[in-house]
Amino acid sequence: MSNRISREELVKIYKIEVSFFDSLQNSGLLNTETEDEVTYLLYEELPAFEKYATWHYDLEVNIPGIEIISHLLAKMEALRSENLKLRQNLR
Numbered sequence: 001m002s003n004r005i006s007r008e009e010l011v012k013i014y015k016i017e018v019s020f021f022d023s024l025q026n027s028g029l030l031n032t033e034t035e036d037e038v039t040y041l042l043y044e045e046l047p048a049f050e051k052y053a054t055w056h057y058d059l060e061v062n063i064p065g066i067e068i069i070s071h072l073l074a075k076m077e078a079l080r081s082e083n084l085k086l087r088q089n090l091r
Contacts, residue, residue, distance in 0.1 A: 004033060004040040012055055023053055023063045029070060 011018055016044065024030045025039070030049060033040045041049060055061040 007039040
């Protein structure tokens with residue numbers, strides 16, 4: 001069993017444009033693999049892909065907006081983790 005799905009399958013299943021997938025890939029939001037000229041997304045990347053697709057198609061957020069939101073959420077998570085470590089060191 002494969003641990004990845006092709007770009008073409010994702011486009012069909014999620015009913016998205018190839019250009020949206022390519023934009024996510026080009027912006028560095030998705031890590032992909034290419035084999036025999038076929039682009040694949042690892043299953044572990046699917047939750048992020050689904051989140052970005054929801055933001056784009058349901059909330060009408062463009063790619064630069066998705067990048068900003070993603071980076072801010074990552075920073076918030078890093079700060080939360082750091083805060084938790086600091087709290088544990090105080091005990």
